[in-house]
Amino acid sequence: MERYLTPSEVAEIFGMSRSGVIKWIREGKIKAIEVNGRWRIPYSEVERLITRKEKVKQVAVYARVSSNTQKDDMERQLNALKEWVKKTFGNVMIIEIKDIGSGLKEDRRGLKKLIELAKRRQIDAIVVAYKDRLTRFGFEYLVELFKAYGVNVIVAFQEEPKDYMQELVEDFVEIVKSFASRIYGHRPHKYEKVVKCVEDVEKDG
16 A cells, blocks of 8 residues: 655655755656645655665765855864765765855855866766855756756755854845945945945944
8 A cells, every 4th residue: 555745754854845845746846646735745756766866876065154264164064964965865976065255256166166077977966055055146047057967956954054144244245345346436435435334234233
């Protein structure tokens, strides 16, 4: 007799969120039936997806922090990712990629390395702790880029770390500085006034 699981139970198996499983159902990536307004997934579907995972042989784990003072956070991030990969995919080759810098920057060495590995078909998947580790904006575009090379981008965790807001504020300040520079490029006194204002707000926060 077929065994049926709830979206939450399937989410726990794959180390993802319940909403992610619901998205899979709506996109047709996993079959489910509706019972009294609730989704139920046949265990055979879970087995099918687990079998597909055996095709994953090489995984790049990508960790990023915004400054050199967060190297301990970098190591914790990498260790958590490696544990997640081992639990999810088993015995696969893991390539560690690190970056120190803002998620707003597009010329990060580690990000370029990921793209190069994907182009050379040397990885099957990229695992990041949170979406913003890969990029602050345009995550979906990067996902599509890697998908074009046959590489899946997987977000391992759902809850952001406690220091997430501080980094978000720092990125916001950088965005304001960039726009202020373009607007007041020939009026440095106005640029400096705007920059001082946002930096004061950051300090007060």
